[in-house]
Amino acid sequence: MSDQSQSLLQNTRRRLAALSDTPYLDAQVLLSHVLGRQRVWILAHPSPSLTPRQRENLAQALLRLESGVPLPYVIGRWEFYALDFTITPHVLIPRPETELLVEKALNWLRRHPARRSCADIGTGSGCIAITLAKHIPDAKILATDISFRALRVAQGNARKHDVEAQISFLGDNLLAGVTQRFDVVCANLPYVPTPALKTLKVYGREPTQALDGGPKGLTVIQSLMEMVPRNLAPGGLILLEIDSSHSLEAARLAQGAFPAAEVRLHADLAGHDRILAIQT
Numbered sequence: 001m002s003d004q005s006q007s008l009l010q011n012t013r014r015r016l017a018a019l020s021d022t023p024y025l026d027a028q029v030l031l032s033h034v035l036g037r038q039r040v041w042i043l044a045h046p047s048p049s050l051t052p053r054q055r056e057n058l059a060q061a062l063l064r065l066e067s068g069v070p071l072p073y074v075i076g077r078w079e080f081y082a083l084d085f086t087i088t089p090h091v092l093i094p095r096p097e098t099e100l101l102v103e104k105a106l107n108w109l110r111r112h113p114a115r116r117s118c119a120d121i122g123t124g125s126g127c128i129a130i131t132l133a134k135h136i137p138d139a140k141i142l143a144t145d146i147s148f149r150a151l152r153v154a155q156g157n158a159r160k161h162d163v164e165a166q167i168s169f170l171g172d173n174l175l176a177g178v179t180q181r182f183d184v185v186c187a188n189l190p191y192v193p194t195p196a197l198k199t200l201k202v203y204g205r206e207p208t209q210a211l212d213g214g215p216k217g218l219t220v221i222q223s224l225m226e227m228v229p230r231n232l233a234p235g236g237l238i239l240l241e242i243d244s245s246h247s248l249e250a251a252r253l254a255q256g257a258f259p260a261a262e263v264r265l266h267a268d269l270a271g272h273d274r275i276l277a278i279q280t
């Protein structure tokens with residue numbers, strides 16, 4: 001039952017409190033979706049009147065959230081690096097940690113204006129490839145994924161952001177069928193150790209193929225390390241998102257694949273090792 005003395009925003013926040021660590025923000029996002037308004041408009045109008053259709057849509061969305069469906073799948077979109085991405089249950093929900101990887105790639109590309117050939121391995125929604133393309137208009141990017149359903153979502157996002165001409169999409173196991181060399185290789189591959197995955201809230205809610213990194217979380221990353229030396233241009237950069245539980249092991253693999261490279265770990269805002277950078 002909603003409390004008549006409280007705003008719709010407050011009532012929605014209360015309903016989400018048991019489901020989310022950020023119920024106020026989620027309530028704003030949900031209401032802005034249902035009403036087709038910007039989030040700032042909701043903040044300025046916390047008690048908007050809803051049409052019967054909007055009331056029904058809100059009720060259905062709340063029921064889906066309460067049944068465990070993540071908010072981005074309920075509203076079909078999510079923001080990454082200030083861009084709006086279409087999101088379906090076939091793709092991982094883009095995470096703020098991945099913005100750090102994009103930031104590092106953009107900084108490098110801005111410092112190296114003659115180097116514009118990029119790869120995004122395990123593109124999912126396409127959030128990395130598309131953000132690079134939006135910010136570096138002369139970059140050319142190959143985006144691969146083993147999931148054809150994910151690739152369809154990524155292609156739709158490239159159309160939505162008008163960067164189709166800059167990105168080629170390829171269904172592939174990492175870079176197995178690719179002979180091209182790249183200046184920058186970005187990859188946010190599945191890296192959750194299988195035993196840990198089963199204990200996480202995301203398990204069964206986001207695609208297992210996007211999360212499951214094998215027994216120690218490094219199976220897919222190790223495969224990439226074995227094949228990527230032939231795909232990197234001299235002096236190129238590799239940026240990998242990793243889990244802090246295996247950061248030293250991942251760095252060791254990287255140094256083994258690129259003995260002469262500078263291998264560095266970068267922490268996320270929570271202070272956890274999150275990005276492995278290999279500068280050859």
Ligand SMILES: C[S@@+](CC[C@H](N)C(=O)[O-])C[C@H]1O[C@@H](n2cnc3c(N)ncnc32)[C@H](O)[C@@H]1O
Nearest residue numbers: 092094122123124145146147173174188190210
């Ligand atoms: C952690 S998600 C990352 C998605 C997106 N890049 C992002 O940052 O939100 C990993 C992606 O890698 C894909 N993937 C898993 N194994 C792969 C493989 N062997 N080759 C290519 N892609 C793979 C999954 O389908 C999934 O889309």
